[in-house]
Amino acid sequence: MxxxxxxxxxxxxxxxxxxxxxxxxxxxxxxxxxxxxxxxxxxxxxxxxxxxxxxxxxxxxxxxxxxxxxxxxxxxxxxxxxxxxxxxxxxxxxxxxxxxxxxxxxxxxxxxxxxxxxxxxxxxxxxxxxxxxxxxxxxxxxxxxxxxxxxxxxxxxxxxxxxxxxxxxxxxxxxxxxxxxxxxxxxxxxxxxxxxxxxxYTRQQKMQVMIITDKPKSVIDCIQNHIRRGITIVHDAEGAYYHDNKTILFTVISRYEQPELKKAMEESDPKAFVSIAENVKILGRFYEPEP
Incomplete structure (x- = not known):
């Protein structure tokens, strides 16, 4: 090692x-x-x-x-x-x-x-x-x-x-x-x-990610293994079509990290619904790796 x-x-x-x-x-x-x-x-x-x-x-x-x-x-x-x-x-x-x-x-x-x-x-x-x-x-x-x-x-x-x-x-x-x-x-x-x-240079471009999944623990663990990002969890969401229980996850990543997010979602929950909003403005601390 x-x-x-x-x-x-x-x-x-x-x-x-x-x-x-x-x-x-x-x-x-x-x-x-x-x-x-x-x-x-x-x-x-x-x-x-x-x-x-x-x-x-x-x-x-x-x-x-x-x-x-x-x-x-x-x-x-x-x-x-x-x-x-x-x-x-x-x-x-x-x-x-x-x-x-x-x-x-x-x-x-x-x-x-x-x-x-x-x-x-x-x-x-x-x-x-x-x-x-x-x-x-x-x-x-x-x-x-x-x-x-x-x-x-x-x-x-x-x-x-x-x-x-x-x-x-x-x-x-x-x-x-x-x-x-x-x-x-x-x-x-x-x-x-x-x-x-x-x-x-896409590292400074921020993107807000919303994930709707029924496997929140698996998704969270996989994302945080790939990239260092905090995630906010919204429990007890309901799908309007089947009325099944869902969990909504929110996080913010850089455009540079988008391929890693895609890998994490493919590994953890390929059927999850993922919405990405580009060029969001951040107020507060956003982790950036040391140069």
Missing amino acids: VELQTIWKKHQYFAKASTAFIYGILVAIAMNFFWDPGKIYASGITGLAQLISTLTARTGFIHLSTALMIFVLNVPLFFLAWKQIGHRFTIFTFLAVIFSSIMIKTLSPVTLTNDPIICAIFGGAVNGFGTGTALKNGISTGGLDILGLTIRKKTGKSIGTINIIFNAMIVIAAGAVYGWPYAFYSALGLLVNAKVMDMV
């Missing part, structure tokens, strides 16, 4: 490291094939790194590359993550950032098009897919993710407002440097990036 657990952990670590490498390739494609040719700024720390690179290149005194600045700007956040979030989390975040910096520097730029709209859409889509895949596999891509997780861990609050303000500054900077139409192109890229990331 101990050997199996060791092998499983090694497999997980290898999968996370591989995902970090894939993320590095995807962000490099977004940067070198779309954002730079289209003069589009990314979101968060990556966008700030692009801005610093652009401004230093114009001074003619020293040019700090985007790849270098992505790493440098993340260094203080690595220390924050190591202290406040966790060592394993920090190690894989470091890998994601270092791979992205290396791949941006080494992957030869290819100008597929200079059309800023096409560059904004496809750059945002490629980066959103990479970021969503990283998050889905339990890896942070650095930057504001670390700050957000730290604040949420300490206060329970998100940094949605900080993200909006930070990215608004990036968009304004794009307009000031390249012309105001490019501010709108960058905003379009940010929107596409966010939408694709949400499509890929």
Whole structure:
């Protein structure tokens, strides 16, 4: 048993490291094939790194590359993550950032098009897919993710407002440097990036599940063996057609956990009636696994 657990952990670590490498390739494609040719700024720390690179290149005194600045700007956040979030989390975040910096520097730029709209859409889509895949596999891509997780861990609050303000500054900077139409192109890229990331990273999407069954104990045990979720039980329900006794179970899961719920229902009560409402809003504590 101990050997199996060791092998499983090694497999997980290898999968996370591989995902970090894939993320590095995807962000490099977004940067070198779309954002730079289209003069589009990314979101968060990556966008700030692009801005610093652009401004230093114009001074003619020293040019700090985007790849270098992505790493440098993340260094203080690595220390924050190591202290406040966790060592394993920090190690894989470091890998994601270092791979992205290396791949941006080494992957030869290819100008597929200079059309800023096409560059904004496809750059945002490629980066959103990479970021969503990283998050889905339990890896942070650095930057504001670390700050957000730290604040949420300490206060329970998100940094949605900080993200909006930070990215608004990036968009304004794009307009000031390249012309105001490019501010709108960058905003379009940010929107596409966010939408694709949400499509890929389903862990944050909540779903309310109602189960009507005559085998409540079996269903509850099986669900809780598959996923860590609380369940509310409503006894003495009655079916309107046959007037037989039923039990109603309520729980809330993430979209990421939906396949596990389906497996649990197939094992415990395949004839149960299951209703799922998507994108519900949660007030109160909802368990989320540690990163």
